[in-house]
Amino acid sequence: MSEQTSHSPRAQVGQPAPDFTATAVVNGQFEQVKLSSYRGKNVVLFFWPLDFTFVCPTEIVAFGEAAAKFAERNTVVLGASIDSQFTHLAWQKTPRSEGGLGKVGFPMIADLTKEISRTYGVLNEGGVALRGLFLIDGKGVVRHMLVNDLPLGRSVDEALRMVDALMHFEKHGEVCPANWKPGAKAMKPDAQGAKSFFQEWGRA
Numbered sequence: 001m002s003e004q005t006s007h008s009p010r011a012q013v014g015q016p017a018p019d020f021t022a023t024a025v026v027n028g029q030f031e032q033v034k035l036s037s038y039r040g041k042n043v044v045l046f047f048w049p050l051d052f053t054f055v056c057p058t059e060i061v062a063f064g065e066a067a068a069k070f071a072e073r074n075t076v077v078l079g080a081s082i083d084s085q086f087t088h089l090a091w092q093k094t095p096r097s098e099g100g101l102g103k104v105g106f107p108m109i110a111d112l113t114k115e116i117s118r119t120y121g122v123l124n125e126g127g128v129a130l131r132g133l134f135l136i137d138g139k140g141v142v143r144h145m146l147v148n149d150l151p152l153g154r155s156v157d158e159a160l161r162m163v164d165a166l167m168h169f170e171k172h173g174e175v176c177p178a179n180w181k182p183g184a185k186a187m188k189p190d191a192q193g194a195k196s197f198f199q200e201w202g203r204a
Contacts, residue, residue, distance in 0.1 A: 067105035
């Protein structure tokens with residue numbers, strides 16, 4: 001069961017992420033997960049529509065396999081759907097050859113009441129979560145959000161790129177242009193910084 005800890009407004013970029021406490025499957029066990037307990041770390045919170053479906057396991061396996069890369073970036077991955085913790089656990093125990101997940105390297109949150117999905121603005125009219133993804137910084141502020149319709153799977157590499165861009169901005173005070181990747185040139189957020197960037201960019 002999930003429980004909202006406050007009557008927060010719907011999640012918005014630049015605003016505090018609505019806190020919640022919910023039951024999750026963590027390393028094969030049921031545990032209570034509280035979003036605000038991860039302060040000091042970035043959090044990638046993503047939603048999928050339903051367990052035992054088609055696109056969903058490809059995303060969950062991909063995020064699970066990348067969990068160590070997120071951890072290297074001081075980032076925690078949390079996943080959620082409207083299914084119960086019992087369904088999550090059964091899905092993990094089902095072999096991948098039969099449409100299951102196997103071991104998952106991040107907490108799978110049970111949003112059975114649909115309150116978390118509703119608060120984060122991803123609950124559709126059919127009563128399942130759209131493919132929402134939220135990057136929350138170490139202070140608990142939403143810095144990036146992405147919502148895909150049900151047929152469209154997400155890119156784990158793009159989620160990692162967003163974390164890298166946020167970390168670069170926080171460390172250097174430089175903003176990251178289109179298609180930026182670690183090691184590429186960024187720019188100071190002022191007129192001179194933009195001029196310098198575009199002068200060099202134009203010569204590339």
